[in-house]
Amino acid sequence: MRPSLFRLLTAICSMLCAICSSNVFAYDEIFYNDFKVVNDAPASDAEAARFLTQATFGPTAAEITRLRGIGYRQWITQQLSMPATLQRPYVQTLDAGIKSPGQSDRMEAWFHNAITAPDQLRQRMAWAMSQIMVASDQQSGLNQDPIALAEYYDVLARDPFGYYDGNIYHVGNYYQLLYDVTKSPAMGRMLTYMRNQKSNGALSPDENYAREVMQLFSIGLVLRNPDFSKQLDSGGNPIPTYASSMVQAYARVFTGWSYQSGFNSSPRGLNWSAADYLPMICYEQYHEEGGETVLDNQVAAGGPNSCESDLQTGLHAIANHQNIAPFISRQLIQRFVTSNPTPDYIQRVSTVFANSNGDLGQVISAVLLDTQARTGTLPAQYTQPAQNYVFGKAREPLLKLTALWRYYQAAAQNGLYAFNNPQTNYAQRPLGSSSVFNFYLPDYLPPGELGQPAVGVAQYGPEFQIINESSAISTSNDLTQRINQYVGNPNNTGATIAVNLAPLINDAGNAQTLVNDLNHDLLYGSMSASMNTSLVSMLGKLPAAATPTARVIATLQVLLASPEFAIQK
Incomplete structure (x- = not known):
């Protein structure tokens, strides 16, 4: 079966499963009552996009509109109800007859799901859990076993929020996840x-x-x-x-x-x-x-x-151990929201974990709906010099690419998302850590003022463990290559994953409008006044003969390499 046809059939089956199971998976919304959520429906595109930056592989224009229409709680409820979009059936179809398969088909399946799958919260949870319960194609001969690894990743997508296997329902709690991970041949x-x-x-x-x-x-x-x-x-x-x-x-x-x-x-x-x-x-x-x-x-x-x-x-x-609630809750907050969650934030999520018997649907809801997550502000006691907590996190390098591709509808004519080894340029690849300790440690202290402040507490920065001069440049270079692969570029091939920059190109004649578009699309409205001024000034200094496409690419190149895009707040 051709991959594009298989993809189409898989998508149709997923849609039918979502419709059939929409009532079966009904999550009780009582657990939201413990959290103060001001204005459940986002008041602006910026608020919606900021939430989607935390909860998905990147906002899209359509998802921003949908979230604003239904609100945070209903969006989460719908996401928890969706069946997982799987990797293994697709990878197995392609690799079952190959004696020594590599990981390319599994990578393609991962990117396809990250960019296009409707169950974005499940996919992001799987990505987070894959960095806690680490299995890797770098270990134990698993580099030639993409089918087992694809199934392992599917466990991480299915288990956290519960799933049906035929008529048997598997509850979405941490025990079930531990049980299935323990029985996994890959692990x-x-x-x-x-x-x-x-x-x-x-x-x-x-x-x-x-x-x-x-x-x-x-x-x-x-x-x-x-x-x-x-x-x-x-x-x-x-x-x-x-x-x-x-x-x-x-x-x-x-x-x-x-x-x-x-x-x-x-x-x-x-x-x-x-x-x-x-x-x-x-x-x-x-x-x-x-x-x-x-x-x-x-x-x-x-x-x-x-x-x-x-x-x-x-x-x-x-x-059932008392430690599992704070230990896992803190890491989930780090993966989705902020590297340095305050003790009261951790305790609120940890309490939900303990009271719900490790129900990860309730736990991730607590993570995302917490007042600190939604406002990005901290109680006064944590901003005093003696504490000096910092809210936010370094954006994972690979999630910079997924954010670009999702918002600008990246796709290839052949229907595939072929990117064999993102680790070369992004220092990450799905299930590709060099050890069981992940790409970075949850307690990593960056050198300098974050990890060794003159005043206040040290601030953790897990992602900074793989962000250095070399990786920052390689990531920026690859992102530049990706934006040059825009729809309409005559150098594209059928396998080129092309981004649709047409809306930006249409606005490129007005520098401020173009900068406002990029602020909306990639920075959830958080662009500083100084960055806005710098980008508008830069556009004003481009040669008069610069085409609209060249103006867009030049501005995107600077934005994607900027500290403001690199830090998620």
């Missing part, structure tokens, strides 16, 4: 617990996943209060969340799991089988049978045929 290979075997006297079970599922995927290293502040012992020292013996206990819980096609099978290669991506199953003869005491003093059953019950006991103990 099993990434963190080396696939074919993990019980102790035999000489060898002990692999502890890799047992450590990272606690340290990185759920509860962190030290006990936290709901506002993410550290809990201290009588000596003023942070209290660890777990001891090394707990890692060993969980390593024994995670024994016996492998492909559905057999414990020692390898369902990859020229004759692919579904076992490559289907959830792993447990082979009891390889599972540790002794009852293990896991977190919160829960005891895994142990004994014959205890594989599944041991796993559920261990994961429930993690999902």
Whole structure:
């Protein structure tokens, strides 16, 4: 089947599923009552675009209009109700007969969904979760296994807000996400617990996943209060969340799991089988049978045929741990809204997490609808010199490109979004981190006044860990190339992902109008007066013979490289 036809059929199926399931997925709106949302419908395009910059891969003119018409809460409710737009069925169709496939088809599927999929909040949540529960094509031979990775990403898109598998509904909470991630063959290979075997006297079970599922995927290293502040012992020292013996206990819980096609099978290669991506199953003869005491003093059953019950006991103990709410809530705020959420912001979201049993639909609603998120302003106590919190975050490099492509309706004549390795220019690629610690750390302190201020608290800046002189230039250069691939450029090919700059070109004769357009389209009305003046002045100094297209491209090039576009507020 041709990719463009497959895309069309996939889109039609997604639309039908959305219509059929619109009532089935009905989220109760009671949970919004805990948040003060002033003027639920955005009062301006700027307010709507700012929200969409946080909640999607970038605003579009149509989505701004729709959001202004229905309001924040209804927009979120509709997004939570949509089925996930998936990658794996498409990638599998293209790669099933290839002996050593690379990642190009998976990259194309990711960009297609990021730019065109209607379930933007699910797609953004999957992107956020992929940076918390990291699996990577750089590890464990996964570079030749795009189908397993595509299915892993689909788990991150489906699970957070709940989904139907036939007539069976899977609730969208953190336990379910942990459970499905743990059974994923991609994660099993990434963190080396696939074919993990019980102790035999000489060898002990692999502890890799047992450590990272606690340290990185759920509860962190030290006990936290709901506002993410550290809990201290009588000596003023942070209290660890777990001891090394707990890692060993969980390593024994995670024994016996492998492909559905057999414990020692390898369902990859020229004759692919579904076992490559289907959830792993447990082979009891390889599972540790002794009852293990896991977190919160829960005891895994142990004994014959205890594989599944041991796993559920261990994961429930993690999902119910007091730390998971503040630990995950803070990272979600960082990924969507601001790098330095205030303690009261974290506590409000963390409380929703705890009270809802980890319902991620309610949690992301709390993140996006919080007063600080919607206004971008902080309570007075956080702006004093002793605190000096900064609201906002560095825009992720790859999200600069998606914002450009979404607003200006980027598309190729062949219907594909072929971009094999964005990491070269954007220091990021979907499921392409060099390690399980993601592209950047949530606690990264940038050098200079943010990370080491003369007055006030240090400010975290996770994205700045991959933004440097080299990456800033490579990102700007690639964005410049993208805007030169505009609709109508005679150098375009059928595979060129061309942006539609016609509305800007029509206004290029008036410098102020053009700058106002760009402020509206890409900066959600936040352009400073000084930047406005500089751009208008620059346009006035261009040669009189400069074409409208040249004027637009020159202005876009400066805006896309500017600090004001680089920082999301």
